[in-house]
Amino acid sequence: MLSVRLIGQPRLVRDGLTLQGPRGAKCWALLARIVRSPDLISRQQLVNELFSEADDPMAALRWSLAELRRRLGMPEALLGNPIVAGLEDGTELDVELVAGGNLPTPVPRGEFLEGIDVQASPAFDTWLLVERQRVAGDVIGALRKEALRAMSAHDHPRALTLASAMVDTAPLEEGPHVLLVKAFIAAGDRISAHRHVAATEAAFMRELGAPPSPALSAAARPPVTPNTAGVSSIATAESLLTAGRAAVGAGAAGSGIATLRGAVAAAEGAGDSLLSATCLFELGSALVHAARGYDDEGAIVLDAAREAATSAGEQEIAAKALAELAYVDVLAARRECAVEGLSLAWEVANPYPRVRAAVAAYDAVHLADWGRLDASLERFDEAIDLCRETGSVKRGIWAMSHAARAAYLSGWLAAAERWAKEAQRQAQSEGWTAIRPWPEAWHAHVRLAKGEAPAAVRADIESSYALARQLEDPCWEGVTAKVMGLTFVAEGDTAAAMPWLEHAGTACRRINDSYKWLEAEVQVTDAEVALKVGDGERARAHAELALQVAARGDMPLLLARAETVLDALRGKVPQPA
Template sequence: MKGTIRLLGRPSIEYDGGPVRPPRGRKSWALLGYVLLAERPPARKRLAELLFADAEDPLGALRWTLAELRRALGVREVLSGDPVMVSLTGVMAVDVLQVLSEPDPEHLLAVEGELLEGVELDSCPDFESWLMVERQRVASAVEARLREAAVGLVAAGRARDAIPFASKAVASNPLEQGNHELLVRSLAVSGDRPAALRQIAVCEDVLRRELGVEASAALRQASAVDRGPSLEVVGSRASASSAFEAGRAAVAAGVVESGLECLRRAVSEAARCGDTELQGRALVALGGALVHAIRGRDEEGAITLQEAILVAERAGDRATVVAAYRELGFVEVQAGRRATAETWLAKAANLAETDEENAAILGVRGMNSSDLADYPAALRQLEESVDLAARCGDPRQQAWSLSILGRAHLLRGEYSQASAAIAHSLELVRQQRWVAFMPWPQALQAELDLYAGRVGAAAEGFEQAWALGCQVNDPCWEGISARGLGLLAAERGDYQGVVHWLDQAARRASREPDRYQWVHAHVLDTAAGTAIDQGDEARARPLVAQLAALAARCDMRELVVRAQLHLGRLGDPQAAQSARRMAAGIDNPRLTNLLEA
C-alpha cells in the first residue's frame, strides 16, 4: 500500500485515495514541507531554531513533532538522523515533487491551491520568509511546465489538446500576457477563432485594470493563424534553399519582416518538396529570428522551435535539434523559468559535438547560473564558452559570453576582471559591427567607469547605450542603460533625475511580455535602494514588494536576498536574519559585505 503526501492546497496524507488522520501540532505540516523541499537535509539545530525557538525545549519539541509525523505517515524509518533524512522513495509519493519532476504533464491539470495552503506561522518569521519564496518558486515551476506542455502540443499539431494546459497557465498567472497569448494561439489554431477573440478581450481588460498597461501587439497577432508565405509555393528544393539563405541574410541585416517572410516561404517550400532536413533548419532559423530579432514574439518562436525539433528528429539532423534545444533554453532563461531552461539546455549539451555548439550552450547555461546566483558555475561555464568560441572562430559568441562573464564579475565587485572581459567584448563587437548588441557591453562598461570615478566617461557610455538601445528598439538594452542614467543622476545628487530614469528603466525593461526578467528585477533593486537612500519610504515599499515577488518567482536568489536587505533598511527587524539565511550558499563577496554591514 503506497501513500501520497499532498502539500499543494490544503496539506493531507492519503492512503488508497483516502485521507488518514493528520499529524497533531500546528507546526507539523510546516516541518514536513520544509524537510521535503530543502536543497539539502537540514540539521536538527537549524529546524529547532526555524520552527520551535519559542518553545521551552526547542529540540524536544522538534523530536515530538518528528515522531508525530512518522505516526501519521505510518513509516517508522523516515525523518530520522541529524541532519534529518526523509527516505520516502518507493514508500510515499509527494505531489509537489511529482509535479516538478514527472515527465507526464497530465497531472498538472489536477493541481489546485498554493503550497501548504492555510499554513501560517506568524511566530516563525524566518520560516514565513522561506515559505513566501518557496510558494512563488513552486507556482512558477508549475506554470512553466503547463506552458511547456501547451507549446509542445501546438507544435505537434494538437492545438485542441493544448487548450486545457494553456487555460490552466492563465488561471495560475493571469497577469502574464504570454499565458493569454498561448491560449489565444491554441484556440485559434484549433479553429475556434471566436473564443480566441474573446480571450484577447479578457486579457486586455485584465492588464488594463490590474496593471494599468495595454497588451502588446503580439496578443492579437496570436489569433491570426499562419497561412504560410504570401507568394505561391513552388515546391522545389532550389526555391526552398534560396528562400532560406535570403531569409537568414535579411534577418542578419536587420530587415526582419522581409526575413521572416522568406523563412516562412523556405519552410513551406521544403515541406512541399519533402526535404525535411532543410525544413527543420528553416524552422530553427525562423524560431531564432522570432526570439532574437523581433520583440514580443517569443511565444510564436517557441512553438516554431518545438516544431523544428519534431521535423529534424525525423530527418536525423542532430545539429538542428541541438540548435532548437539551445534556443528554447534561452527563451526560458530570459523568462526566469530555471527548471525548464535547464531541461532544454541539458538536452542540447547531451547531443552537442562541436566546439561551436558547446560554446553557445555553455554561454546560455552561464547566463542561467549567473541569474540564479550560482557564480562558481557561471564563471566556469562562461570561461569555457569564451575559450571554445575563440578556438572555433566564432567572435560573436565570444563577445556575447564575455559580456555575461563581465557582468558576473561586476556583480561580485571584481572590477578588474569585469573590465578585462567587457573591454574584450566591446572590441569584438566593434570589429563585427554588431550594432544590435552594442548597448549591452556599453552599459556595463559605463557602470565600471562610474564606480571608478570616471563620471564623464560613464555619462557618455550610458547616453550612447540609451540612444542606440532606443534606435534598435530593444527593451532590455533600454532598461539597462536607463538604469545606468539613474545611477549617474544619483552620483550627481539629482534625485528627481534618479526617479525619472529609474521609472523609465522599469517601464522599458518590462514593456514586452517576453522581457528579460533579470534586467527588470535588477532595475527594481536599484530603484528600491536609491529610494531608501533618500528616505523615500513611500516610493521604496512597493518597489521592494515587486522585487521580492519577481525574484522569488524567477528563482533569482541574490535578488531575493537583496529584497530582504531592503526590508531590513525599512525597519523589518527579522529581515536581516532572513537575508543571511537565504544567502547561505551564494558565493558573492560583494553580497557578503552587504550582509555584514
C-alpha cells in the same frame, strides 16, 4: 500510496481518494515549512515563526505535529528536535515532483498552499512569499516542458490540458496564454483561440491596466501558404527563406518574420523535411532574437524545428534548435529546464564546434544568473576560446559582453573592464551597432566602481541609452537607464537618480519575455537606493518585486540582497495598510 498535495488547495489523497486533512491552516503551513526546508528546523524556530502568539507556543506546536501525524497515518513522522519529516517511503509530494521537472496526476493547478492565510511572523510571511514564487516557477517550467512535448507529438488534448493548467497557475503572465492559444490553433479550434485572446485582453486591461503584447493575437493567426502560379512549393519556400533571412539580418524584423512564416507554410506543403526544418529554425530563431515578446511562440517553432531536423537526420539543425530553446529558458530563469536543455544541447552539438560555442556562452550566462560566478567565468573562458577557434566573431562579442557582467559581479574589475573594452572594440570593427549598449553599460558600472567622475561616465553612457531607445530593446534600455541613475547616486543626487531607476524597472518589464535576471537586478538596486535615502515605502515595494522574481528564478545573490533590504525595514518603518 499517500499523495500530499501542497499545490492548489492542500489535501491528502490515498489511492485516488481524498482523505480528511488536518484541522487548521497552521497545520498545513507547518507541514509545508518542514518538508520544503533544505535543512532541519528546530522546534524553537517553528514556534517563533508560527506559534509565538499562542498562550502556550510549545504546546500549540506539539498539538499541530500530533494532528499531522494522525491525519497522515504516520506515527513515526515529524519527530525530534530539530524535526525530521520522516514521511514513509513511497509518499508522493507534489512539490518534490515538480521541482524535479515531473508532473503528478492530475496536473497541478493554482498556487502553493492556496487559500492558506495564517497570522504568523514576518519571517514566515517572507518564507511563504518566496516559496510560492519558487513553486510557481517549478510548476510553470514542468508544465511548459510537457506542453511543448505534447504539441510536438500532436497530442492536442494533453497540450490543451497542460497549457490551461499554466494559465491557472499564472493567469496574469502572457506566456501561458500564448501557449494555450497556439494549442487551440494546433487542434484546429480557431473559435476557442480567438475567444481566449479576447477574454485575456479584457482580463489584462481590467487587472493590469494594459493589454497583452501583439504576440498573443499573433498566436491566433494560422499560417498562410503563399501560392504563386507555376512555381513549386519548394522553390517558393527557398525564395521566401532567402528573403526572410535577409530582412531579419537588415533589421526589418516584422517583414522578415512574416516572410519566414510564409516559407514555413510553403515548406510544409512541399514535403521536404530538411527544407521544413531549416525554415522552422530560421523562423524560431528570428522570433526569439529579432522580435520582442515572441519567445513563447519562438519556442514552439524551435521545438518543431528540432523534431523535423531529427526526422531528417540533420543533427546540426537539431543541435542549434536545442541551443536556442535552452537560451529561452535562461532568459526566463526557468532554472531546471535550462540545466536540462543546455546539457542536451551540449551533447547533441558535440560534432559541431560553432554550435558548442553558442551553448557554452548561454550556459555561462545561466550560471552567472544562478549566482555561480566562478563556474560562470570558467565557462566564459571556454566559450570565448571556442568562438575564436571557430571564427564565430559575433558570438564571441556577445560572450565577452556578458563575461564583463559576470566579472563585475565577482568584483574582478580589471577583467570586467578588459572584456567590456574588447567587446566594444570588436563590435565597432564588425559594425555591430545593436550590441553596443550592453558592454558599454557594464564598462560604465566598472568605471563607477573604480571611482571615475560620475559626470564623465554619464556623458558616455547617454549615447548608449539613446541607442537602446532607438533599437527598442527593453533590456538594453533598462541597463543603461540603471547606470544613468547610478551616476547620480554616486554624486549624492538621489532626487535625480530615482526617476532613472524607476524608468529602468519599467523598461525591463515592458515585454512578457523580458530577461528576468536584469528585471530583478534593477528592482533590488532601486530598493537599496531608496532604503539608503530613507524612503521605506519605495524600498519595500521594489524589494518585494525583486524578491518575487529572484525567488521564482532561483537567483540566490539577488534574493539575498532583497531580503537584506526587507530585514532592514522590519520594525523601522510603519507596515503598509
